[in-house]
Amino acid sequence: MDKILTIIIPTYNMESLLPRCLDSLVKPQCSEFLEVLVINDGSKDNSLSIARKYESEYTGIIKAVDKENGNYGSAVNKGIELATGKYFRILDADDYYDNKGLSILINELENINVDLILTNYRKDRGAQKVYFKSPESSIGHIYDFDNVDIDSYPNFAMHGITYKTSILKNNNIRLQHGISYTDTEYCFYPLSYVKTFVALDILVYCYQLGRPGQTVExxxxxxxxxxxxxxxxxxxxxxxxxxxxxxxxxxxxxxxxxxxxxxxxxxxxxxxxxxxxxxxxxxxxxxxxxxxxxxxxxxxxxxGVRYYKSxxxxxxxxxxxxxxxxxxxxxxxxxxxxxxxxxxxxxxxxxxxxx
Incomplete structure (x- = not known):
């Protein structure tokens, strides 16, 4: 069956959090239109074994991919290379999706044909939860991307972005290897090829903050x-x-x-x-x-460079x-x-x- 959505999960030493991440995609329901690629980036813990366990349990939906360590960008590049879904998203292994929102998104993706879809996301730091949503006036309208002001969309970030996979594959979108913060490149380079855009009022991504060692710390x-x-x-x-x-x-x-x-x-x-x-x-x-x-x-x-340099x-x-x-x-x-x-x-x- 043709896949509607590929979700890639770049993974490095995330054995304690990877099950929560994967469970958010497959429980309580698991869509046959979904493809999940767990890109193990040379983990030294049991992340690969966990991914393979889920692969055996959810055959045809979850696939474990093992590669040498090359940092975040290289894992995303491998995901783009292997993706077969019509649309493409990223989910970090220490975060998770709202399962209900994911199900709604997949249903929506079956009926639309645009280059970039923007959904809502939430930042969680303990009990504190902050939501990032598109302007209400823009919801559900398909726009020529030339006419979209991304600065008016608080949710324009990796966590809110769904690209048409062909945008990434056909234009050889590649992130830099061996460095952090390449999710910014993921938001930057594909935009040159995006023609159509829609914002959907769906909470999908739950971004978890406060873990020691996160790149945002x-x-x-x-x-x-x-x-x-x-x-x-x-x-x-x-x-x-x-x-x-x-x-x-x-x-x-x-x-x-x-x-x-x-x-x-x-x-x-x-x-x-x-x-x-x-x-x-x-x-x-x-x-x-x-x-x-x-x-x-x-x-x-x-x-404040002038002031601080002085x-x-x-x-x-x-x-x-x-x-x-x-x-x-x-x-x-x-x-x-x-x-x-x-x-x-x-x-x-x-x-x-x-x-």
Missing amino acids: ISSQIKSVASMVKIIDRMYYYLKDNNIEERLFKKLRSIFCNINGLCFMTILCFDGSEKNMTLLGKLRKQIDDISGAQDIMLGKNLF YMQKKKKSNGLLYSFYYKLVKKGVALSWAIRDKVFKNISHNIAGK
Whole structure:
């Protein structure tokens, strides 16, 4: 039977969480239109054995795929290569799907033919649950993707995206090997080939936060600055070297600015070494070189390079409390003028110095 949806699960040392992930796809019901590829990325624990157990129990639906370790991007690439479903989604092994939502999505996919479908997702941190949904006015309407403003969709992220598989296969979409944060590339490169779009009011992805070692934890971000820079560099040259139509350019530029924002915050708030400050100087030049990017960065309140470079040159050391304050400030999206912000920072610095 032809598969409607392929879900790939990049997996590395997730033996404790993989059963929950797989159970969310097959219990209480399991669709014959579903293909689940568990991409074991060289795990050293029992992840592969668990995947094979589910494969034997759900023959024709779940398949265990073993490969050498190559990090997240290589696992996604293998999934794209092997996928047979008409549509394609990613599910991280430490997360899970809302089973009811998945069933509704599969039913919807049988009756539509678009390049990109956006569904809702939820971020869970303990008892705290935050929902990311498409604007109500856009639900259920098929749009020409040229006319879609992705910045108006809070759920535009890997967790909300379903691509038509042919978009990924026919255009040789490949993520970088050996680095983290390549889910940003998954949101970026296929957009050049998307023509039609629909948003559905279905909760599918349940994104779990708070696990030690997650790439979204600040300790992992600090260690992965080099990965962010590789992603930024590739996007920068893509934007510079291709003659991209303006409406698509704006979408890609937005994603480019988002990953820059993450990199800037990580360095400025938590690892303001002289080496990293020099690196930010390079990234800043790239931002200046992409039309409109600087205005976006300023608008998002993520562009404090001038202030912090001056601060580092004077103090010659990282001020952890000051950076933490800045991180919380920008994460909340508080818009302060530079004059007010500098005054706040100077007061904090003065108070710290006096202790």
